[in-house]
Ligand SMILES: Nc1ncnc2c1ncn2[C@@H]1O[C@H](COP(=O)(O)OP(=O)(O)O)[C@@H](O)[C@H]1O
Protein backbone atom coordinates (compact mmCIF):
# COMPACT_ATOMS: atom_id res chain seq x y z
CA UNK A 1 0.00 0.00 0.00
CA UNK A 2 0.96 3.60 0.18
CA UNK A 3 2.49 3.92 3.59
CA UNK A 4 6.23 3.78 3.16
CA UNK A 5 9.46 2.76 4.74
CA UNK A 6 9.35 4.16 8.20
CA UNK A 7 6.86 2.95 10.65
CA UNK A 8 9.48 2.56 13.28
CA UNK A 9 8.49 1.55 16.77
CA UNK A 10 8.17 4.03 19.63
CA UNK A 11 11.59 3.36 20.98
CA UNK A 12 13.42 3.81 17.69
CA UNK A 13 11.96 7.25 17.10
CA UNK A 14 12.30 8.46 20.63
CA UNK A 15 15.95 7.49 20.93
CA UNK A 16 16.96 9.60 17.95
CA UNK A 17 17.61 13.22 18.63
CA UNK A 18 15.06 15.23 16.68
CA UNK A 19 16.13 16.86 13.45
CA UNK A 20 14.27 20.02 14.40
CA UNK A 21 12.85 20.73 17.82
CA UNK A 22 10.81 23.67 19.01
CA UNK A 23 10.35 24.59 22.64
CA UNK A 24 7.86 27.01 24.21
CA UNK A 25 7.36 28.95 21.00
CA UNK A 26 5.24 32.07 21.37
CA UNK A 27 4.18 34.53 18.71
CA UNK A 28 1.70 37.40 18.80
CA UNK A 29 0.44 39.68 16.06
CA UNK A 30 -0.69 42.78 17.91
CA UNK A 31 -3.32 41.56 20.31
CA UNK A 32 -3.72 38.18 18.60
CA UNK A 33 -1.78 35.43 20.35
CA UNK A 34 -1.16 33.20 17.36
CA UNK A 35 1.04 30.76 19.32
CA UNK A 36 0.92 30.35 23.08
CA UNK A 37 3.87 28.12 23.90
CA UNK A 38 4.30 25.25 21.47
CA UNK A 39 6.70 22.30 21.81
CA UNK A 40 7.23 20.14 18.76
CA UNK A 41 9.83 17.66 17.49
CA UNK A 42 10.41 16.50 13.95
CA UNK A 43 12.49 13.37 13.43
CA UNK A 44 14.58 12.22 10.49
CA UNK A 45 12.73 10.73 7.60
CA UNK A 46 9.31 10.99 9.15
CA UNK A 47 6.23 12.73 7.89
CA UNK A 48 4.54 14.78 10.57
CA UNK A 49 1.00 15.96 9.98
CA UNK A 50 -0.22 19.17 11.60
CA UNK A 51 -3.96 19.61 11.87
CA UNK A 52 -6.19 22.11 13.58
CA UNK A 53 -9.08 24.42 12.95
CA UNK A 54 -8.66 27.64 10.99
CA UNK A 55 -6.56 30.18 12.91
CA UNK A 56 -5.21 27.47 15.20
CA UNK A 57 -1.71 28.74 14.36
CA UNK A 58 -0.49 26.06 11.96
CA UNK A 59 0.81 28.41 9.30
CA UNK A 60 2.42 30.68 11.87
CA UNK A 61 4.20 27.74 13.48
CA UNK A 62 5.61 26.50 10.20
CA UNK A 63 6.63 30.00 9.14
CA UNK A 64 8.69 30.16 12.31
CA UNK A 65 10.35 26.90 11.31
CA UNK A 66 11.15 28.28 7.86
CA UNK A 67 12.53 31.57 9.10
CA UNK A 68 9.73 33.74 7.74
CA UNK A 69 8.75 34.87 11.25
CA UNK A 70 10.91 35.23 14.32
CA UNK A 71 9.27 33.85 17.47
CA UNK A 72 8.60 36.31 20.30
CA UNK A 73 10.06 33.77 22.70
CA UNK A 74 11.00 30.11 22.76
CA UNK A 75 13.83 28.25 21.09
CA UNK A 76 14.61 26.19 18.01
CA UNK A 77 17.28 23.53 17.74
CA UNK A 78 18.56 21.59 14.75
CA UNK A 79 20.08 18.21 15.65
CA UNK A 80 20.25 19.41 19.23
CA UNK A 81 22.09 22.60 18.41
CA UNK A 82 20.24 25.86 19.19
CA UNK A 83 19.60 28.10 16.18
CA UNK A 84 18.03 31.41 15.40
CA UNK A 85 17.00 32.14 11.82
CA UNK A 86 17.59 35.58 10.35
CA UNK A 87 15.21 34.88 7.45
CA UNK A 88 14.04 32.30 4.91
CA UNK A 89 17.47 32.29 3.27
CA UNK A 90 19.05 31.35 6.59
CA UNK A 91 16.61 28.49 7.10
CA UNK A 92 17.36 27.35 3.56
CA UNK A 93 21.07 27.22 4.34
CA UNK A 94 20.18 24.92 7.21
CA UNK A 95 18.23 22.73 4.82
CA UNK A 96 14.71 23.69 5.77
CA UNK A 97 12.38 24.47 2.86
CA UNK A 98 8.77 25.53 2.85
CA UNK A 99 6.08 25.36 0.21
CA UNK A 100 3.80 28.22 1.16
CA UNK A 101 0.05 28.02 1.08
CA UNK A 102 0.06 30.57 -1.75
CA UNK A 103 2.84 28.63 -3.56
CA UNK A 104 5.01 31.70 -4.23
CA UNK A 105 5.02 31.12 -7.97
CA UNK A 106 5.19 33.89 -10.54
CA UNK A 107 2.24 33.31 -12.85
CA UNK A 108 3.74 35.26 -15.72
CA UNK A 109 6.99 33.33 -15.79
CA UNK A 110 7.42 29.93 -17.38
CA UNK A 111 7.94 26.63 -15.58
CA UNK A 112 11.72 26.74 -15.97
CA UNK A 113 11.88 30.31 -14.71
CA UNK A 114 9.85 29.45 -11.62
CA UNK A 115 11.98 26.45 -10.79
CA UNK A 116 15.04 28.71 -10.92
CA UNK A 117 13.42 31.81 -9.45
CA UNK A 118 16.00 33.82 -7.55
CA UNK A 119 18.91 31.56 -8.53
CA UNK A 120 18.85 31.89 -12.31
CA UNK A 121 21.73 30.34 -14.17
CA UNK A 122 23.43 33.02 -16.19
CA UNK A 123 26.17 33.73 -18.64
CA UNK A 124 27.26 37.24 -17.77
CA UNK A 125 24.06 39.24 -17.32
CA UNK A 126 22.13 36.91 -19.63
CA UNK A 127 19.94 34.00 -18.65
CA UNK A 128 21.35 30.64 -19.64
CA UNK A 129 18.06 29.24 -20.87
CA UNK A 130 19.31 26.01 -22.36
CA UNK A 131 21.11 24.94 -19.22
CA UNK A 132 18.17 25.91 -17.01
CA UNK A 133 15.78 23.98 -19.25
CA UNK A 134 17.89 20.84 -19.04
CA UNK A 135 18.30 21.02 -15.32
CA UNK A 136 14.61 21.82 -14.85
CA UNK A 137 13.74 18.71 -16.79
CA UNK A 138 16.02 16.68 -14.52
CA UNK A 139 14.46 18.22 -11.40
CA UNK A 140 10.99 17.24 -12.54
CA UNK A 141 12.02 13.80 -13.78
CA UNK A 142 13.65 13.06 -10.45
CA UNK A 143 10.24 13.35 -8.83
CA UNK A 144 8.40 11.81 -11.75
CA UNK A 145 6.44 15.01 -12.40
CA UNK A 146 5.07 15.18 -15.91
CA UNK A 147 4.70 18.58 -17.49
CA UNK A 148 4.77 18.39 -21.28
CA UNK A 149 6.20 21.78 -22.12
CA UNK A 150 8.43 23.65 -19.72
CA UNK A 151 8.16 26.94 -21.56
CA UNK A 152 4.48 27.53 -20.83
CA UNK A 153 3.63 30.22 -18.34
CA UNK A 154 2.69 28.87 -14.94
CA UNK A 155 -0.69 30.65 -15.14
CA UNK A 156 -1.69 28.21 -17.87
CA UNK A 157 -1.19 25.16 -15.68
CA UNK A 158 -3.66 23.34 -13.46
CA UNK A 159 -3.62 23.68 -9.70
CA UNK A 160 -2.01 20.28 -9.30
CA UNK A 161 0.76 21.05 -11.76
CA UNK A 162 1.44 24.35 -10.02
CA UNK A 163 1.63 22.59 -6.69
CA UNK A 164 3.98 20.02 -8.16
CA UNK A 165 6.27 22.77 -9.45
CA UNK A 166 6.35 24.47 -6.07
CA UNK A 167 7.22 21.16 -4.42
CA UNK A 168 9.86 20.34 -7.03
CA UNK A 169 11.44 23.74 -6.54
CA UNK A 170 11.58 23.25 -2.79
CA UNK A 171 12.90 19.71 -3.16
CA UNK A 172 15.64 20.87 -5.53
CA UNK A 173 17.30 22.71 -2.66
CA UNK A 174 17.94 19.24 -1.22
CA UNK A 175 16.29 20.00 2.10
CA UNK A 176 16.45 17.81 5.19
CA UNK A 177 13.03 19.12 6.16
CA UNK A 178 10.31 20.08 3.74
CA UNK A 179 7.27 21.91 5.07
CA UNK A 180 4.06 22.00 3.07
CA UNK A 181 1.16 24.24 4.01
CA UNK A 182 -2.15 22.88 2.73
CA UNK A 183 -0.78 21.56 -0.55
CA UNK A 184 -3.95 19.73 -1.46
CA UNK A 185 -6.69 22.07 -0.30
CA UNK A 186 -7.32 23.66 -3.70
CA UNK A 187 -6.97 20.57 -5.86
CA UNK A 188 -9.27 18.25 -7.76
CA UNK A 189 -9.43 14.59 -6.78
CA UNK A 190 -6.95 13.21 -9.28
CA UNK A 191 -4.55 16.03 -8.53
CA UNK A 192 -4.68 15.29 -4.82
CA UNK A 193 -3.63 11.72 -5.56
CA UNK A 194 -0.73 12.94 -7.66
CA UNK A 195 0.48 15.32 -4.95
CA UNK A 196 0.16 12.70 -2.21
CA UNK A 197 2.24 10.22 -4.13
CA UNK A 198 4.70 13.03 -4.85
CA UNK A 199 4.96 13.63 -1.10
CA UNK A 200 5.61 9.94 -0.60
CA UNK A 201 8.38 10.05 -3.20
CA UNK A 202 9.98 13.05 -1.50
CA UNK A 203 9.74 11.24 1.82
CA UNK A 204 11.24 8.08 0.36
CA UNK A 205 14.32 10.08 -0.60
CA UNK A 206 15.00 10.58 3.12
CA UNK A 207 13.54 14.05 3.58
CA UNK A 208 11.53 14.81 6.72
CA UNK A 209 8.17 16.23 5.76
CA UNK A 210 5.70 18.39 7.63
CA UNK A 211 2.27 18.41 6.12
CA UNK A 212 -0.49 20.81 7.10
CA UNK A 213 -3.85 19.79 5.79
CA UNK A 214 -7.57 19.93 6.40
CA UNK A 215 -8.11 16.69 4.52
CA UNK A 216 -7.75 14.26 7.38
CA UNK A 217 -7.97 11.22 5.14
CA UNK A 218 -4.74 12.38 3.43
CA UNK A 219 -2.85 12.15 6.70
CA UNK A 220 -3.40 8.42 6.81
CA UNK A 221 -1.87 8.12 3.36
CA UNK A 222 1.44 9.80 4.03
CA UNK A 223 2.02 10.66 7.69
CA UNK A 224 3.71 8.72 10.48
CA UNK A 225 2.68 11.04 13.26
CA UNK A 226 0.10 13.76 13.76
CA UNK A 227 0.15 16.88 15.93
CA UNK A 228 -3.12 18.59 16.71
CA UNK A 229 -3.25 22.33 17.34
CA UNK A 230 -5.99 24.28 19.02
CA UNK A 231 -6.09 28.04 19.59
CA UNK A 232 -2.33 28.49 19.46
CA UNK A 233 -1.34 25.44 21.47
CA UNK A 234 -0.47 21.87 20.62
CA UNK A 235 -3.14 19.79 22.31
CA UNK A 236 -2.19 16.28 21.23
CA UNK A 237 0.21 14.07 19.32
CA UNK A 238 -0.68 10.70 17.88
CA UNK A 239 1.15 7.92 16.08
CA UNK A 240 -0.75 7.27 12.91
CA UNK A 241 -1.58 3.69 13.90
CA UNK A 242 -2.95 4.83 17.25
CA UNK A 243 -5.63 7.12 15.96
CA UNK A 244 -8.50 7.33 13.53
CA UNK A 245 -10.59 9.97 11.83
CA UNK A 246 -13.10 10.26 14.64
CA UNK A 247 -10.41 10.64 17.27
CA UNK A 248 -8.75 13.40 15.25
CA UNK A 249 -11.98 15.26 14.68
CA UNK A 250 -12.65 15.20 18.40
CA UNK A 251 -9.19 16.58 19.15
CA UNK A 252 -9.47 19.29 16.52
CA UNK A 253 -12.77 20.66 17.70
CA UNK A 254 -11.72 20.23 21.34
CA UNK A 255 -14.32 17.77 22.55
CA UNK A 256 -13.48 14.46 24.05
CA UNK A 257 -15.50 12.06 21.99
CA UNK A 258 -16.56 9.05 24.01
CA UNK A 259 -16.80 5.63 22.49
CA UNK A 260 -13.94 5.89 20.02
CA UNK A 261 -12.31 2.84 21.45
CA UNK A 262 -9.01 4.21 20.21
CA UNK A 263 -8.16 7.09 22.50
CA UNK A 264 -4.73 7.16 24.08
CA UNK A 265 -4.15 4.05 26.00
CA UNK B 266 -11.91 -0.36 -16.75
CA UNK B 267 -11.34 3.12 -17.99
CA UNK B 268 -8.21 3.85 -19.87
CA UNK B 269 -6.74 7.16 -18.89
CA UNK B 270 -5.57 9.23 -21.78
CA UNK B 271 -4.09 12.67 -21.60
CA UNK B 272 -5.20 15.65 -23.54
CA UNK B 273 -3.10 16.68 -26.49
CA UNK B 274 -0.64 19.28 -25.39
CA UNK B 275 -2.01 21.58 -28.13
CA UNK B 276 -0.25 22.81 -31.19
CA UNK B 277 2.68 25.10 -30.67
CA UNK B 278 1.29 27.47 -33.28
CA UNK B 279 -1.98 27.87 -31.38
CA UNK B 280 -0.14 28.40 -28.11
CA UNK B 281 2.02 31.00 -29.79
CA UNK B 282 -1.08 32.80 -31.05
CA UNK B 283 -2.66 32.75 -27.61
CA UNK B 284 0.49 34.01 -25.99
CA UNK B 285 0.92 36.80 -28.50
CA UNK B 286 -2.72 37.61 -29.21
CA UNK B 287 -2.35 41.13 -27.93
CA UNK B 288 0.73 41.93 -29.97
CA UNK B 289 -0.98 40.53 -33.05
CA UNK B 290 -4.07 42.60 -32.42
CA UNK B 291 -2.10 45.82 -32.00
CA UNK B 292 -0.13 44.97 -35.15
CA UNK B 293 -3.44 44.60 -36.94
CA UNK B 294 -4.75 47.88 -35.52
CA UNK B 295 -1.53 49.64 -36.53
CA UNK B 296 -1.83 48.32 -40.08
CA UNK B 297 -5.46 49.43 -40.14
CA UNK B 298 -4.49 52.98 -39.15
CA UNK B 299 -1.79 53.10 -41.82
CA UNK B 300 -4.18 51.89 -44.52
CA UNK B 301 -6.89 54.27 -43.36
CA UNK B 302 -4.68 57.37 -43.49
CA UNK B 303 -3.11 56.27 -46.78
CA UNK B 304 -6.55 56.31 -48.41
CA UNK B 305 -7.95 59.38 -46.69
CA UNK B 306 -4.93 61.65 -47.28
CA UNK B 307 -2.59 62.14 -50.21
CA UNK B 308 0.43 62.98 -48.13
CA UNK B 309 0.47 60.29 -45.45
CA UNK B 310 2.21 57.64 -47.48
CA UNK B 311 5.04 59.83 -48.73
CA UNK B 312 8.52 58.97 -47.55
CA UNK B 313 8.96 62.50 -46.26
CA UNK B 314 5.92 62.23 -44.06
CA UNK B 315 6.77 58.75 -42.86
CA UNK B 316 10.25 59.91 -41.81
CA UNK B 317 8.53 62.76 -40.03
CA UNK B 318 6.26 60.32 -38.21
CA UNK B 319 9.14 58.24 -36.92
CA UNK B 320 11.05 61.36 -35.95
CA UNK B 321 8.09 62.43 -33.88
CA UNK B 322 7.48 58.96 -32.51
CA UNK B 323 11.07 58.71 -31.26
CA UNK B 324 10.70 60.50 -27.90
CA UNK B 325 7.47 58.64 -27.17
CA UNK B 326 9.09 55.32 -28.00
CA UNK B 327 12.20 55.98 -25.91
CA UNK B 328 10.15 56.73 -22.82
CA UNK B 329 7.55 54.04 -23.57
CA UNK B 330 10.29 51.38 -23.52
CA UNK B 331 11.26 52.49 -20.02
CA UNK B 332 7.62 52.86 -19.00
CA UNK B 333 7.05 49.25 -20.04
CA UNK B 334 9.49 48.17 -17.34
CA UNK B 335 7.73 50.34 -14.77
CA UNK B 336 4.30 49.01 -15.68
CA UNK B 337 5.56 45.41 -15.66
CA UNK B 338 6.55 45.92 -12.03
CA UNK B 339 2.94 46.98 -11.44
CA UNK B 340 3.83 50.65 -11.08
CA UNK B 341 3.26 53.77 -13.14
CA UNK B 342 5.31 56.90 -13.78
CA UNK B 343 3.17 59.98 -14.37
CA UNK B 344 6.10 62.37 -14.09
CA UNK B 345 7.77 61.60 -17.43
CA UNK B 346 6.22 64.54 -19.32
CA UNK B 347 7.32 67.01 -16.66
CA UNK B 348 10.73 65.39 -16.54
CA UNK B 349 11.06 65.86 -20.30
CA UNK B 350 10.11 69.52 -19.93
CA UNK B 351 12.54 70.08 -17.07
CA UNK B 352 15.45 68.47 -18.92
CA UNK B 353 14.45 70.34 -22.03
CA UNK B 354 14.54 73.66 -20.19
CA UNK B 355 17.66 73.02 -18.11
CA UNK B 356 19.57 71.75 -21.14
CA UNK B 357 18.65 74.87 -23.12
CA UNK B 358 19.70 77.14 -20.26
CA UNK B 359 23.01 75.31 -19.89
CA UNK B 360 23.72 75.32 -23.63
CA UNK B 361 22.82 78.97 -24.09
CA UNK B 362 25.17 79.87 -21.26
CA UNK B 363 28.02 78.11 -23.03
CA UNK B 364 28.38 74.71 -21.32
CA UNK B 365 29.84 72.18 -23.82
CA UNK B 366 27.03 70.15 -25.34
CA UNK B 367 28.66 66.79 -24.61
CA UNK B 368 28.80 67.72 -20.95
CA UNK B 369 25.19 68.85 -21.02
CA UNK B 370 24.10 65.51 -22.42
CA UNK B 371 25.93 63.46 -19.81
CA UNK B 372 24.81 65.80 -17.05
CA UNK B 373 21.17 65.60 -18.09
CA UNK B 374 21.19 61.79 -18.20
CA UNK B 375 22.60 61.66 -14.67
CA UNK B 376 20.15 64.34 -13.55
CA UNK B 377 17.18 62.41 -14.95
CA UNK B 378 18.37 59.14 -13.46
CA UNK B 379 18.90 60.71 -10.04
CA UNK B 380 15.43 62.23 -9.90
CA UNK B 381 13.91 58.97 -11.10
CA UNK B 382 15.81 57.06 -8.43
CA UNK B 383 14.56 59.45 -5.77
CA UNK B 384 10.97 58.79 -6.84
CA UNK B 385 11.71 55.06 -6.93
CA UNK B 386 13.03 55.25 -3.38
CA UNK B 387 9.74 56.71 -2.17
CA UNK B 388 7.85 53.97 -3.99
CA UNK B 389 9.96 50.95 -3.08
CA UNK B 390 11.46 51.76 0.31
CA UNK B 391 8.76 54.02 1.75
CA UNK B 392 5.79 52.15 0.32
CA UNK B 393 4.03 55.19 -1.10
CA UNK B 394 1.91 54.27 -4.15
CA UNK B 395 3.71 55.03 -7.40
CA UNK B 396 0.66 56.91 -8.60
CA UNK B 397 0.98 59.41 -5.72
CA UNK B 398 4.77 59.80 -5.85
CA UNK B 399 4.90 60.43 -9.56
CA UNK B 400 1.80 62.64 -9.55
CA UNK B 401 3.68 64.82 -7.06
CA UNK B 402 6.69 64.56 -9.37
CA UNK B 403 4.54 65.67 -12.30
CA UNK B 404 3.62 68.83 -10.45
CA UNK B 405 7.00 69.57 -8.87
CA UNK B 406 9.18 68.99 -11.95
CA UNK B 407 6.94 71.04 -14.24
CA UNK B 408 6.86 73.72 -11.58
CA UNK B 409 10.66 73.87 -11.43
CA UNK B 410 10.83 74.07 -15.22
CA UNK B 411 8.33 76.96 -15.24
CA UNK B 412 10.17 78.72 -12.44
CA UNK B 413 13.57 78.42 -14.14
CA UNK B 414 12.37 79.68 -17.52
CA UNK B 415 9.66 82.00 -16.22
CA UNK B 416 7.53 80.45 -18.92
CA UNK B 417 9.73 81.65 -21.81
CA UNK B 418 11.18 79.53 -24.56
CA UNK B 419 14.98 79.54 -24.45
CA UNK B 420 16.89 79.19 -27.74
CA UNK B 421 19.72 76.67 -27.75
CA UNK B 422 21.83 78.69 -30.17
CA UNK B 423 23.85 77.46 -33.14
CA UNK B 424 25.46 74.27 -31.90
CA UNK B 425 25.58 71.89 -34.90
CA UNK B 426 26.76 68.94 -32.82
CA UNK B 427 23.79 69.21 -30.50
CA UNK B 428 21.18 70.07 -33.12
CA UNK B 429 22.22 67.01 -35.13
CA UNK B 430 20.74 64.85 -32.36
CA UNK B 431 17.28 66.11 -33.18
CA UNK B 432 17.54 67.04 -36.85
CA UNK B 433 20.30 64.98 -38.41
CA UNK B 434 20.00 61.86 -40.49
CA UNK B 435 22.26 58.82 -40.58
CA UNK B 436 21.97 56.21 -43.35
CA UNK B 437 18.82 58.01 -44.52
CA UNK B 438 17.18 57.63 -41.13
CA UNK B 439 16.41 60.51 -38.80
CA UNK B 440 18.91 60.34 -35.95
CA UNK B 441 16.21 60.38 -33.21
CA UNK B 442 14.64 57.35 -34.84
CA UNK B 443 17.95 55.51 -34.73
CA UNK B 444 18.34 56.36 -31.05
CA UNK B 445 14.81 55.15 -30.37
CA UNK B 446 15.25 51.90 -32.25
CA UNK B 447 18.49 51.14 -30.44
CA UNK B 448 16.82 51.81 -27.11
CA UNK B 449 13.83 49.67 -28.01
CA UNK B 450 16.22 46.86 -28.96
CA UNK B 451 18.07 47.18 -25.68
CA UNK B 452 14.73 47.18 -23.87
CA UNK B 453 13.70 44.01 -25.64
CA UNK B 454 16.98 42.24 -24.86
CA UNK B 455 16.88 43.34 -21.22
CA UNK B 456 13.36 42.16 -20.55
CA UNK B 457 13.56 38.95 -22.55
CA UNK B 458 17.05 37.66 -21.86
CA UNK B 459 18.67 39.14 -18.78
CA UNK B 460 18.53 38.31 -15.11
CA UNK B 461 17.55 41.92 -14.39
CA UNK B 462 14.58 41.60 -16.76
CA UNK B 463 13.57 38.41 -15.01
CA UNK B 464 13.66 40.24 -11.68
CA UNK B 465 11.48 43.03 -13.06
CA UNK B 466 8.87 40.52 -14.23
CA UNK B 467 9.03 38.51 -11.00
CA UNK B 468 8.53 41.58 -8.84
CA UNK B 469 5.51 42.61 -10.90
CA UNK B 470 4.09 39.12 -11.03
CA UNK B 471 4.43 38.23 -7.35
CA UNK B 472 6.45 40.61 -5.23
CA UNK B 473 6.20 38.42 -2.13
CA UNK B 474 7.50 35.38 -4.01
CA UNK B 475 10.39 37.42 -5.40
CA UNK B 476 11.28 38.54 -1.91
CA UNK B 477 11.07 35.02 -0.49
CA UNK B 478 13.46 33.61 -3.06
CA UNK B 479 15.91 36.35 -2.22
CA UNK B 480 15.57 38.68 -5.20
CA UNK B 481 16.47 42.32 -4.49
CA UNK B 482 12.85 43.35 -4.97
CA UNK B 483 13.05 46.86 -3.53
CA UNK B 484 16.12 47.75 -5.51
CA UNK B 485 14.47 46.36 -8.65
CA UNK B 486 11.42 48.54 -8.14
CA UNK B 487 13.47 51.68 -7.48
CA UNK B 488 15.65 51.02 -10.48
CA UNK B 489 12.85 51.06 -13.04
CA UNK B 490 12.00 54.64 -12.03
CA UNK B 491 15.64 55.51 -12.54
CA UNK B 492 15.33 54.04 -16.03
CA UNK B 493 12.27 56.19 -16.84
CA UNK B 494 14.21 59.18 -15.51
CA UNK B 495 17.11 58.54 -17.87
CA UNK B 496 14.75 57.81 -20.77
CA UNK B 497 12.86 61.04 -20.12
CA UNK B 498 16.16 62.91 -20.15
CA UNK B 499 16.98 61.39 -23.55
CA UNK B 500 13.54 62.38 -24.84
CA UNK B 501 13.98 65.90 -23.46
CA UNK B 502 17.31 66.25 -25.27
CA UNK B 503 15.89 64.88 -28.54
CA UNK B 504 13.04 67.41 -28.39
CA UNK B 505 15.32 70.32 -27.47
CA UNK B 506 17.62 69.46 -30.38
CA UNK B 507 14.73 69.13 -32.82
CA UNK B 508 13.09 72.43 -31.87
CA UNK B 509 16.38 74.24 -31.23
CA UNK B 510 14.99 75.57 -28.00
CA UNK B 511 13.98 74.54 -24.53
CA UNK B 512 10.67 75.31 -22.96
CA UNK B 513 8.85 74.48 -19.77
CA UNK B 514 5.76 73.93 -21.88
CA UNK B 515 7.30 71.06 -23.83
CA UNK B 516 5.74 67.62 -23.69
CA UNK B 517 2.40 68.54 -22.16
CA UNK B 518 0.27 65.40 -22.07
CA UNK B 519 3.33 63.36 -23.01
CA UNK B 520 2.83 60.92 -20.11
CA UNK B 521 -0.59 60.01 -21.44
CA UNK B 522 0.74 59.31 -24.91
CA UNK B 523 3.47 57.13 -23.44
CA UNK B 524 1.12 55.21 -21.18
CA UNK B 525 -1.34 54.81 -24.04
CA UNK B 526 1.43 53.37 -26.22
CA UNK B 527 2.44 50.87 -23.54
CA UNK B 528 -1.07 49.77 -22.66
CA UNK B 529 -2.07 49.60 -26.30
CA UNK B 530 0.90 47.30 -26.81
CA UNK B 531 -0.61 44.81 -24.41
CA UNK B 532 1.36 45.44 -21.23
CA UNK B 533 -0.85 44.78 -18.25
CA UNK B 534 -1.40 47.54 -15.69
CA UNK B 535 -1.70 44.80 -13.09
CA UNK B 536 1.98 44.00 -13.57
CA UNK B 537 3.88 40.89 -14.58
CA UNK B 538 2.96 40.88 -18.25
CA UNK B 539 4.44 43.11 -20.92
CA UNK B 540 5.79 43.20 -24.44
CA UNK B 541 8.45 45.45 -25.92
CA UNK B 542 7.30 44.65 -29.45
CA UNK B 543 3.81 45.66 -28.38
CA UNK B 544 5.18 48.91 -26.98
CA UNK B 545 7.03 49.63 -30.25
CA UNK B 546 3.82 49.10 -32.23
CA UNK B 547 1.82 51.07 -29.67
CA UNK B 548 4.14 54.06 -29.90
CA UNK B 549 4.07 53.98 -33.71
CA UNK B 550 0.28 53.75 -33.66
CA UNK B 551 -0.03 56.77 -31.36
CA UNK B 552 2.33 58.74 -33.61
CA UNK B 553 0.53 57.68 -36.80
CA UNK B 554 -2.85 58.67 -35.41
CA UNK B 555 -1.52 62.05 -34.28
CA UNK B 556 0.08 62.68 -37.66
CA UNK B 557 -2.84 61.35 -39.71
CA UNK B 558 -5.44 63.44 -37.96
CA UNK B 559 -3.40 66.57 -38.64
CA UNK B 560 -3.03 65.63 -42.31
CA UNK B 561 -6.79 65.17 -42.45
CA UNK B 562 -7.05 68.79 -41.23
CA UNK B 563 -8.81 67.70 -38.09
CA UNK B 564 -8.21 69.96 -35.14
CA UNK B 565 -5.03 69.02 -33.25
CA UNK B 566 -7.05 69.20 -30.09
CA UNK B 567 -8.93 66.20 -31.36
CA UNK B 568 -5.84 64.00 -30.96
CA UNK B 569 -6.16 64.39 -27.21
CA UNK B 570 -9.67 63.04 -27.35
CA UNK B 571 -8.50 60.15 -29.49
CA UNK B 572 -5.55 59.37 -27.18
CA UNK B 573 -7.84 59.28 -24.16
CA UNK B 574 -10.35 57.08 -25.94
CA UNK B 575 -7.60 54.70 -27.01
CA UNK B 576 -6.33 54.36 -23.44
CA UNK B 577 -9.82 53.54 -22.23
CA UNK B 578 -10.51 51.05 -25.01
CA UNK B 579 -7.12 49.37 -24.68
CA UNK B 580 -7.49 48.94 -20.93
CA UNK B 581 -11.00 47.71 -21.41
CA UNK B 582 -9.83 45.07 -23.88
CA UNK B 583 -6.93 44.28 -21.61
CA UNK B 584 -9.09 43.53 -18.61
CA UNK B 585 -12.12 42.06 -20.38
CA UNK B 586 -10.76 39.98 -23.18
CA UNK B 587 -7.05 39.34 -22.87
CA UNK B 588 -7.13 37.99 -19.35
CA UNK B 589 -4.62 35.51 -18.01
CA UNK B 590 -6.56 32.53 -19.29
CA UNK B 591 -7.23 33.91 -22.73
CA UNK B 592 -6.82 31.24 -25.39
CA UNK B 593 -7.28 31.15 -29.09
CA UNK B 594 -10.58 29.24 -29.33
CA UNK B 595 -9.00 26.36 -31.20
CA UNK B 596 -5.83 26.27 -29.13
CA UNK B 597 -6.67 23.15 -27.14
CA UNK B 598 -9.19 20.76 -28.48
CA UNK B 599 -10.39 18.34 -25.87
CA UNK B 600 -9.81 14.85 -27.12
CA UNK B 601 -12.48 12.22 -26.74
CA UNK B 602 -11.27 8.71 -26.96
N1 LIG C 1 0.75 38.28 9.53
C1 LIG C 1 -0.25 38.26 10.44
N2 LIG C 1 -0.72 39.42 10.98
C2 LIG C 1 -1.72 39.42 11.90
N3 LIG C 1 -2.30 38.32 12.35
C3 LIG C 1 -1.89 37.12 11.87
C4 LIG C 1 -0.86 37.04 10.88
N4 LIG C 1 -0.64 35.73 10.59
C5 LIG C 1 -1.51 35.04 11.34
N5 LIG C 1 -2.27 35.87 12.11
C6 LIG C 1 -3.28 35.45 13.08
O1 LIG C 1 -2.75 34.42 13.85
C7 LIG C 1 -3.71 33.40 14.06
C8 LIG C 1 -3.18 32.08 13.53
O2 LIG C 1 -3.11 32.13 12.13
P1 LIG C 1 -2.52 30.99 11.20
O3 LIG C 1 -1.23 30.55 11.76
O4 LIG C 1 -2.54 31.47 9.81
O5 LIG C 1 -3.60 29.85 11.40
P2 LIG C 1 -3.88 28.55 10.53
O6 LIG C 1 -2.83 28.42 9.50
O7 LIG C 1 -3.86 27.45 11.54
O8 LIG C 1 -5.24 28.71 9.95
C9 LIG C 1 -4.98 33.85 13.36
O9 LIG C 1 -5.85 34.43 14.33
C10 LIG C 1 -4.51 34.86 12.39
O10 LIG C 1 -5.50 35.83 12.17
Ligand SMILES: [Mg+2]
Pocket residue numbers: 058059060101181
Ligand atom coordinates in the same frame (compact mmCIF):
# COMPACT_ATOMS: atom_id res chain seq x y z
MG1 LIG D 1 -2.93 28.46 7.30
